[in-house]
Amino acid sequence: DTGVSQNPRHKITKRGQNVTFRCDPISEHNRLYWYRQTLGQGPEFLTYFQNEAQLEKSRLLSDRFSAERPKGSFSTLEIQRTEQGDSAMYLCASSLVTRGQGWETQYFGPGTRLLVL
Amino acid sequence: AQKITQTQPGMFVQEKEAVTLDCTYDTSDPSYGLFWYKQPSSGEMIFLIYQGSYDQQNATEGRYSLNFQKARKSANLVISASQLGDSAMYFCAMREAYNNNDMRFGAGTRLTVKP
Numbered sequence: 001d002t003g004v005s006q007n008p009r010h011k012i013t014k015r016g017q018n019v020t021f022r023c024d025p026i027s028e029h030n031r032l033y034w035y036r037q038t039l040g041q042g043p044e045f046l047t048y049f050q051n052e053a054q055l056e057k058s059r060l061l062s063d064r065f066s067a068e069r070p071k072g073s074f075s076t077l078e079i080q081r082t083e084q085g086d087s088a089m090y091l092c093a094s095s096l097v098t099r100g101q102g103w104e105t106q107y108f109g110p111g112t113r114l115l116v117l
Numbered sequence: 118a119q120k121i122t123q124t125q126p127g128m129f130v131q132e133k134e135a136v137t138l139d140c141t142y143d144t145s146d147p148s149y150g151l152f153w154y155k156q157p158s159s160g161e162m163i164f165l166i167y168q169g170s171y172d173q174q175n176a177t178e179g180r181y182s183l184n185f186q187k188a189r190k191s192a193n194l195v196i197s198a199s200q201l202g203d204s205a206m207y208f209c210a211m212r213e214a215y216n217n218n219d220m221r222f223g224a225g226t227r228l229t230v231k232p
Contacts, residue, residue, distance in 0.1 A: 042208045042222025056218050103150030103212055108162035
């Protein structure tokens with residue numbers, strides 16, 4: 001399978017604990033995005049990377065959230081001191097951006113469903 | 118301000134019939150892209166179809182077509198010959214040139230295909 005993969009698929013944690021999610025993009029994709037999706041809503045943009053550089057962060061990304069893409073391949077999203085409001089599906093997407101291209105398509109992974117008790 | 122509006126929380130369609138899922142958008146940017154994604158119960162967002170604001174023709178991809186009415190700011194998804202496997206959530210999304218890293222999604226429409 002050469003699609004975007006995410007691990008774990010499900011995570012249950014207690015309030016105040018730290019959690020880390022991993023995303024493996026489609027190989028050779030230079031962009032990687034993180035989104036959050038709450039029940040009954042569409043995904044909301046959190047942050048994105050161009051290769052290893054984190055170029056943009058949404059206001060939704062509080063100081064408790066940190067994302068990395070150390071070698072420009074896989075990425076991790078860590079949430080510190082989780083709160084019940086962090087319960088959501090966390091989606092990762094990747095895309096290949098080339099010069100002169102129009103709007104590139106983002107390909108999504110299956111998501112990590114987080115439940116904070 | 119809401120950028121993408123999907124006014125149909127749920128839709129039903131008979132198998133083999135066509136269905137239209139509505140999407141309206143709001144932007145002052147002349148350059149933008151519109152996307153439709155399908156999300157089955159498994160959670161993965163599956164890309165279906167894309168329309169650029171400067172594209173002269175409506176996009177088509179197999180059984181999916183996009184009814185793009187620029188003046189009305191609508192980008193409705195038409196699914197022809199519905200199949201049981203089409204039952205899922207469908208999301209309309211937009212990216213604008215001035216902020217093209219932020220893809221805005223609507224709230225989605227849940228489509229149920231009846232046998």
